Amino acid sequence: MTAERQCPKCGQIIPWGQVECPLCTERTSYFWSLRRDTFLLLTLLVLLLLFVATGFATKFYHAQEKVIAEQWFARGEAELRAGQASAAVEDFRNALAYSRDNAKYRLELDKALLAAGRLQEAHARLLALWEQEPGNGVLNLELARLAVRQSSVPEALRYYHNAIYGEWEKDPVEQRHAARLELAQFLLRSGQKAAAQSELIGLAADLPPDSGLETQVGSLLLASGENDQALKLFLEALRLNPGQEAALFSAGEAYYNLGNYSAAAHYLRRALEGDPHSTRAQTLAGTARLILSVNPSEPRLSRQERAKRTFRAFQQAMARLLNCAASRGINLQAGQESRRLQSLYAQAMDVQPDVQIPALGEDSDLRATVMDLAFDIENATAQECGQPQGLDLALLLLGRAQGGGRP
Structure with missing residues (x-):
């Protein structure tokens, strides 16, 4: 008969057929399970703490990057306002190094490149941005300005119109008005007055x-x-x-x-x-x-005053005719009626005997004839001898306004 065995740890009888004490084995398994669960829990806790710490560190790092980028950007803006475009370019590049996808920084860099005269580089960068946002009002306006500097009128018109009808994040109505105003100014500088009028009339209506x-x-x-x-x-x-x-x-x-x-x-x-x-x-x-x-056609004038003004206009025009002819070496009495000044002089000599204040006061047709002749003389002498001054200019403008007039 096999002798019973006692467990050396707990003193309990080890049942026949079992190698180890069931009681001790059960306790060991329980404590091992307990230690394993605790270990796993602690491990998870440590991992969680590491994850949180890493998140805070990453967030802090990105926050610092943002602060540094904003500092470089602010410096670039100040440099650009001060006219230091080249320095602003470097500042904006530094800002983009810390905030690579910032569209605002990229656009300001392009503006600085334009201001620095680096047109090709600015054009390439602006086009790259434009391809991503072809309806962006700011981008189209900058491309229009670049086209103006490159004397590319069709491109300027295209991008200005894109800007006028494009998308603007802030104050879209005011921005579109400003873009159209800028386009009109460009058209005027280019001598395209009709096109400028069209843009301005459209702007005025809104x-x-x-x-x-x-x-x-x-x-x-x-x-x-x-x-x-x-x-x-x-x-x-x-x-x-x-x-x-x-x-x-x-x-x-x-x-x-x-x-x-x-x-x-x-x-x-x-x-x-x-x-x-x-x-x-x-x-x-x-x-x-x-x-x-x-002007003898002014309202509420007496006949006498109309006559005096007509007489004065005739005398002034005759003096202008004589001075102009003398300066050009034209002999008004040579009888060459193919010359405009000589023809007008002949007409003036024909009517001169009647150009008297009493007659002018009584005869409205005579006043009209004399004034028309004075206007014709002022127009002809302006073409022959240049723009007049003083009373001659007054008669020239009055004649153009009245088309000859009838006092």
């Missing part, structure tokens, strides 16, 4: 009630030769701001160009009250007053 903006657009219309549309904007600007000097002067100039010298004198006088040293306003106002003083 302007907000802003006297400064209306005056600015009106001034460009005035420069393009569109006096009527310009005048409407100036008058609207004055309705919003009655004392605006620029609008007062421009309204006076528009009326002057349209031949309404009475209204021109009124607005120019008001403009000079605000800016008495404006040479241009003084010149236009002086000429307008001269025109009004010599």
